[in-house]
Amino acid sequence: MSDKASDVAQSEKIPVTVLTGYLGAGKTTLLNRILSEPHGKKYAVIVNEFGEIGIDNELVVGADEEVFEMNNGCICCTVRGDLIRIIEGLMRRKGKFDAIIVETTGLADPAPVAQTFFVDENVGKKARLDAVVTVADAKWLKDRLKDAPEAKNQIAFADVILLNKTDLVTEAELREIEARIRGINPYAKLHRTQRSQIALDQVLGRNAFDLDRILDIEPEFLHTGDHDHGHDHHHDHGDHHHHHGGLKHYHDEDMQSFSIKTDKPLNPDKFFPWIQDLVAKDGPSILRCKGILNFKDDPDRFVFQGVHMILDGDHQRPWKDGEHRDSKLVFIGRDLPEDRIRKGFETVIA
Numbered sequence: 001m002s003d004k005a006s007d008v009a010q011s012e013k014i015p016v017t018v019l020t021g022y023l024g025a026g027k028t029t030l031l032n033r034i035l036s037e038p039h040g041k042k043y044a045v046i047v048n049e050f051g052e053i054g055i056d057n058e059l060v061v062g063a064d065e066e067v068f069e070m071n072n073g074c075i076c077c078t079v080r081g082d083l084i085r086i087i088e089g090l091m092r093r094k095g096k097f098d099a100i101i102v103e104t105t106g107l108a109d110p111a112p113v114a115q116t117f118f119v120d121e122n123v124g125k126k127a128r129l130d131a132v133v134t135v136a137d138a139k140w141l142k143d144r145l146k147d148a149p150e151a152k153n154q155i156a157f158a159d160v161i162l163l164n165k166t167d168l169v170t171e172a173e174l175r176e177i178e179a180r181i182r183g184i185n186p187y188a189k190l191h192r193t194q195r196s197q198i199a200l201d202q203v204l205g206r207n208a209f210d211l212d213r214i215l216d217i218e219p220e221f222l223h224t225g226d227h228d229h230g231h232d233h234h235h236d237h238g239d240h241h242h243h244h245g246g247l248k249h250y251h252d253e254d255m256q257s258f259s260i261k262t263d264k265p266l267n268p269d270k271f272f273p274w275i276q277d278l279v280a281k282d283g284p285s286i287l288r289c290k291g292i293l294n295f296k297d298d299p300d301r302f303v304f305q306g307v308h309m310i311l312d313g314d315h316q317r318p319w320k321d322g323e324h325r326d327s328k329l330v331f332i333g334r335d336l337p338e339d340r341i342r343k344g345f346e347t348v349i350a
Contacts, residue, residue: 013126015205021136022136025165034204043101044099087123114157132157133158136181160191187259258336261327264349265349283309286336
């Protein structure tokens with residue numbers, strides 16, 4: 001993770017939105033909307049054409065954007081080198097665009113794409129992962145969650161989820177599918193959409209790294225009561241659904257998520273070795289982790305996020321006067337060793 005020297009850079013880096021979703025969910029419709037709406041911004045769009053109906057090319061030509069069609073196979077397997085090459089090429093044209101959007105193939109696990117922004121040093125210096133946006137098909141998602149692990153991964157990785165085609169299902173079915181999504185990922189911002197219609201600021205420039213948005217993500221952070229720290233979410237998983245009309249809560253068989261919170265400062269000399277050791281050993285189980293950290297004697301908030309074994313983090317901004325200096329961490333993954341993670345976290349409190 002980077003040191004003080006690159007602090008300033010975090011806000012100046014080009015934000016990257018990774019757009020994912022199963023075949024036919026509505027990703028391309030969303031992308032076409034981004035390319036055609038008069039939002040006054042320029043987006044560099046990296047498209048991975050893989051046997052899907054492509055972008056409306058006439059639209060793209062009229063839309064002042066750079067579109068790279070990467071026709072050489074699935075983004076998971078072969079495009080990673082291309083992605084870095086293309087992004088490096090884009091970076092040389094600094095000032096020509098405001099943000100980068102990467103559309104992954106519908107069969108792709110978003111992890112390798114997201115990791116690119118952490119792994120490659122040149123890319124990491126200039127670009128930052130802004131958010132993973134997943135478009136899900138309200139009618140078919142339930143079936144996909146049963147038969148397609150990629151669909152489950154796309155939900156688990158998401159910072160923002162568009163539950164699309166809501167006009168094709170009943171309200172009861174919608175509530176049911178939302179509960180399934182929450183069982184996999186209670187921390188993503190969930191929007192109901194039809195034909196991928198959404199205000200673009202709900203999708204782009206989310207800075208999902210910034211857990212100031214934690215209240216977007218998890219309103220209960222305000223209502224933890226006087227539970228003893230670190231366990232405040234252990235017992236109240238049911239709460240997640242009161243906002244959705246008292247839904248039954250699903251615990252996905254193999255996916256879990258949990259959060260840890262403490263108002264005590266952390267010891268950075270203990271925290272970094274602990275989290276690095278954790279992802280080295282349990283990285284395959286940890287799909288996403290992210291956090292906002294209050295280090296002892298540090299005037300700045302530290303934010304981090306991880307994808308599997310790869311971590312990225314930076315000082316973000318000074319703590320404000322009167323701001324609660326809490327540390328909050330979120331983990332989403334398969335068969336997570338929750339007790340061991342919680343116990344380990346206790347050891348890094350200063």
